[in-house]
């Protein structure tokens with residue numbers, strides 16, 4: 001009698017324990033992030049032949065220990081900040097050697113890669129980077145791994161409940177269409193190229209939906225004609241208006257695409273996160289936002305501009321929180337914080353813990 005009841009209680013404990021483990025696995029809401037250097041948290045640092053890496057000081061100077069961590073900024077990316085504010089765990093870089101099934105179930109994966117574009121051919125000059133198609137292919141592999149670990153039904157639930165961020169497109173212009181060394185620059189008109197980009201993006205977002213993505217946010221482009229590198233190319237030092245027009249044209253078509261997909265794909269909440277006008281206003285009226293400089297990079301190497309990156313030989317501005325741009329391409333932590341807040345408020349995003 002005693003033996004039976006002991007066996008029974010052991011059995012109950014086993015059931016409870018595995019039930020709890022199952023619940024923990026299938027109930028964690030995590031993020032899968034696809035993007036370029038604006039969201040990279042270390043992938044390119046493992047791509048040792050890539051020419052787009054944030055592996056040297058002063059990248060990361062305001063993050064953790066202050067050592068370079070693969071982020072192309074002094075502190076956090078906009079995606080870091082949106083996730084933090086929503087109460088979601090920060091996903092590790094796909095190439096981080098500590099990533100395994102358990103860490104994926106706890107915090108998702110970040111596939112973003114500096115130089116990555118919507119098009120496979122974008123930024124081929126950087127030699128190594130994950131294009132969006134490549135990132136989705138890696139995500140497919142992740143899905144298979146998780147399915148093998150927790151079973152198909154639990155995996156379906158896990159991937160359906162996850163949040164997806166897709167944030168790229170500027171490299172398709174800056175490191176493709178606008179550079180005459182790329183065939184796309186002479187094969188397409190501006191409108192033709194934007195259509196090519198948006199139809200490729202449509203196929204990619206449909207593919208992600210077929211792989212389980214239901215809650216997805218695509219982050220639109222900022223005024224990329226105002227990054228220090230583009231200003232350098234104008235005689236006056238003003239923003240490159242023709243480049244900004246491309247971003248506006250792309251954003252318009254992409255936001256329509258997201259609306260279309262959201263209304264036609266089953267159960268899809270696909271949103272377009274727009275901070276273009278806000279970003280432009282930060283550049284036009286920096287003082288309003290607490291900045292003192294919105295045209296030069298905080299980390300620069302003086303007259304040898306345009307350098308591709310911030311380097312240990314560069315000089316830093318005195319107060320990093322007063323600069324909109326960290327290097328020739330990327331915003332500072334402070335600018336990212338304001339952009340993230342703007343995106344969240346326009347989309348009505350709240351912390352996952354206070355949805356009731």
Ligand SMILES: *[C@@H]1O[C@H](CO)[C@@H](O)[C@H](O)[C@H]1NC(C)=O
Pocket residue numbers: 120133134137
């Ligand atoms: C883009 O690259 C992916 C692999 O990453 C490949 O499967 C796909 O066929 C390529 N697409 C085009 C249009 O080249």
Ligand SMILES: *[C@@H]1O[C@H](CO)[C@@H](O)[C@H](O)[C@H]1NC(C)=O
Pocket residue numbers: 198253254256257260
């Ligand atoms: C969105 O749908 C409208 C109406 O069906 C269509 O005219 C438009 O071309 C679509 N746009 C995109 C970018 O898919």
Ligand SMILES: *[C@@H]1O[C@H](CO)[C@@H](O)[C@H](O)[C@H]1NC(C)=O
Pocket residue numbers: 266267
């Ligand atoms: C849509 O959601 C409903 C309710 O959760 C579910 O039964 C159905 O299978 C879902 N359909 C797709 C295609 O995801």
Ligand SMILES: *[C@@H]1O[C@H](CO)[C@@H](O)[C@H](O)[C@H]1NC(C)=O
Pocket residue numbers: 292
């Ligand atoms: C802004 O920078 C200029 C020099 O570039 C300086 O003269 C001015 O005092 C700064 N203003 C603030 C509020 O820091």
